Amino acid sequence: MGYVRAMIVFGIDPGSTVTGWGAITAERGRLRLVDGGCVRTDASWPMEERLLRIHDGLLEALERIAPEHVAIEAIFRHKSSESALRLGQARGVALLAVGRRGLRAAEYNAMTVKKTVGATGAADKEQVARVVRMLLGELPKGPADTTDALAIAITHHAHLRNGLR
Amino acid sequence: MGYVRAMIVFGIDPGSTVTGWGAITAERGRLRLVDGGCVRTDASWPMEERLLRIHDGLLEALERIAPEHVAIEAIFRHKSSESALRLGQARGVALLAVGRRGLRAAEYNAMTVKKTVGATGAADKEQVARVVRMLLGELPKGPADTTDALAIAITHHAHLRNGLR
Numbered sequence: 001m002g003y004v005r006a007m008i009v010f011g012i013d014p015g016s017t018v019t020g021w022g023a024i025t026a027e028r029g030r031l032r033l034v035d036g037g038c039v040r041t042d043a044s045w046p047m048e049e050r051l052l053r054i055h056d057g058l059l060e061a062l063e064r065i066a067p068e069h070v071a072i073e074a075i076f077r078h079k080s081s082e083s084a085l086r087l088g089q090a091r092g093v094a095l096l097a098v099g100r101r102g103l104r105a106a107e108y109n110a111m112t113v114k115k116t117v118g119a120t121g122a123a124d125k126e127q128v129a130r131v132v133r134m135l136l137g138e139l140p141k142g143p144a145d146t147t148d149a150l151a152i153a154i155t156h157h158a159h160l161r162n163g164l165r
Numbered sequence: 166m167g168y169v170r171a172m173i174v175f176g177i178d179p180g181s182t183v184t185g186w187g188a189i190t191a192e193r194g195r196l197r198l199v200d201g202g203c204v205r206t207d208a209s210w211p212m213e214e215r216l217l218r219i220h221d222g223l224l225e226a227l228e229r230i231a232p233e234h235v236a237i238e239a240i241f242r243h244k245s246s247e248s249a250l251r252l253g254q255a256r257g258v259a260l261l262a263v264g265r266r267g268l269r270a271a272e273y274n275a276m277t278v279k280k281t282v283g284a285t286g287a288a289d290k291e292q293v294a295r296v297v298r299m300l301l302g303e304l305p306k307g308p309a310d311t312t313d314a315l316a317i318a319i320t321h322h323a324h325l326r327n328g329l330r
Binding site for chain 1 (some may be wrong): 205211212213214216217218240245246247249250251252253254255256257258260263264265268269270
């Protein structure tokens with residue numbers, strides 16, 4: 001029998017300044033970190049440059065890691081339509097990179113991620129980060145956005161495993 | 166002396182269902198239609214597919230027409246953050262296509278377009294369309310989104326000519 005690689009789940013937490021990404025897999029029932037990182041842009045750059053960086057950075061990670069599944073944070077309400085529009089632009093080029101790989105991104109809102117990873121919808125960011133570190137045994141260096149992306153990947157993995165989707 | 170092509174201005178009216186585009190140029194002080202069209206997507210398609218279609222359709226038009234200048238509709242307020250997010254996704258992949266060509270998109274809000282093309286901020290869509298047709302001598306077949314994109318291109322042309330930007 002040939003080698004069958006374990007399924008890799010890739011999570012994305014999009015943002016115009018920092019887009020976090022993280023990939024996990026499962027080995028003998030245990031979650032393992034594959035890789036994680038982020039794409040940073042500078043608010044002083046033209047938006048076209050920022051979107052190119054986000055798209056190309058994510059596509060590079062998707063091509064290198066070649067995940068079977070992708071999940072992204074769903075955002076239904078936002079503090080202002082201006083920030084929703086700006087976030088939408090970053091999210092649009094993230095979804096484009098996913099589509100370019102022939103993949104689809106499952107969507108989870110922050111509450112579902114907190115309930116799945118933090119066990120309760122009231123979990124704060126630090127609690128979620130602690131559970132992510134406990135489940136993976138480690139956290140990659142990087143900003144909170146990378147941890148958030150890993151939490152989204154873990155959420156999708158749980159839903160795939162439990163057939164909840 | 167070699168041939169110097171007249172400057173082409175390319176306008177974009179982004180949307181997740183219909184993204185209009187239109188290109189104009191000036192010959193002996195008169196505006197002329199270069200080409201116009203739109204990229205349509207179906208609401209039943211996965212968003213990744215819709216964004217791929219918008220990006221690739223716009224990039225194809227930008228590569229074929231090779232404009233010197235690009236302008237896009239600016240949106241600062243929107244009826245809901247959900248629709249702002251969806252519009253932002255379409256706008257993000259449109260700006261990505263512009264950035265891929267090494268160009269920047271100037272931004273004009275609807276009021277500026279109405280004032281420039283319709284002579285008054287109170288102009289309705291039909292008035293703007295009539296002026297666009299009058300200025301160009303013709304309108305390409307297509308939805309209102311194509312006419313709106315041409316109005317944005319005409320606005321940018323006027324601002325470039327008058328040194329208003």
